[in-house]
Amino acid sequence: MINCLFFDFGNVIYFADQMIAYKKFSEYSPFSAEKIYELIYLGGIEKIPDEGGTFSNFYLESIKKIKADKKKLTSDIFLEIWCNIFSPVNGMDELLQKIKPDVRKILVSNTNFIHWQGTMSKLPLIKKHFSEKENQVLSFQVGKRKPDNLMWIEAYKKGKCNLDEALFIDDVPLFVDSFQIFGGKGIVFNAKTDSIYFLEKKLKTYDVLI
Template sequence: MKNNISTVVFDLGMVLIPFDYNIMLNKLDKIEHGLGARYFKLYQENIDVYKKYEKWDLTDEEFCRINLNWLDNKITEEEFKIIWSDIFLKETKLTSLLPELKENYKLVLMSNTCHIHQKYGWEKYDFLKYFDKLILSHEVAAYKPMKEIYKSVENYTKEKSESHLYIDDVKEYVDAAEKLGWNGIHFIDEDDAYKKVKDFLEI
């Protein structure tokens, strides 16, 4: 194990799976012209609603009810869950490192996400089988950069802070990890991150 790293922690969105909200918005526009833009404006103006849902301060039903109201109830709850989660794209090349990393490191996924996106969006990706543990904001009631979600990882690994390597596309979240003693790699693009992970771990 290089650099005394025993656990490699990955973010999910953009790092392992890119996503594009325009896919969802275009589908809403097919239901009614301009619906996507109107909805997204309300969504962004009330982003605290999603932040509450992300750490399970709102249930699926409560979150859907609010969002369906923004959509003037033009679709059903089930249709909303499907359309709202249809944002995930082809996995990045970082996922190709997982089988090799699995041989020498604990692998943890730490993500700000939600139950609907998990169930209807990303849990179908095959590379998830390589992870020893998923630490998800809606399951631990904390999201990055809150210290509690990083500590949830440490509570699982039982390892020292400095033995963790974390990769995230949001620099604020990498900075929060480094303040706790973790090693961090800021994901800028997949080629850059791929090289940085290989160089750091000397693989």
């Protein structure tokens, strides 16, 4: 029996596309958006705030790597660009409302205080379904990112359920596999490629919907 649903944020609850930011950063850099993706994301700089590092460090390391002039790409402009990468997933609110009231919903997200404070915490579905701290497991607060087991341990603490009583929904197969190895159940769902009806059908098999 499933008593807890653990939801990823990006491309599950909301669409998240960092390339939107990298394309805008390219206007201040000699590099293309694709190269900036390599430098910031693949280069590990993006992990700095996700694991609790400061915005100042993240900003300075980023503009250094992409060779941007900080007089033009100021910290305020950088912050605004970095936070505006989210958009709604059609039908997600309706699906979340169909979850049985006795099934606990918890957000389990690799994110950072910049995105969280600047945008995510203010989004309608987060305020409606995941507004309490007991419904949030955020990597920058834990100090580790999925698939580190510390994220699963914290999720179960807040879920107050047994290992086999939790179901995790994420768009990254590696993270779902890790959660299943830890002892839970999982669904791979990517809102960019899968319909909301696909997720609803999967959830019905676990008897968590009204």
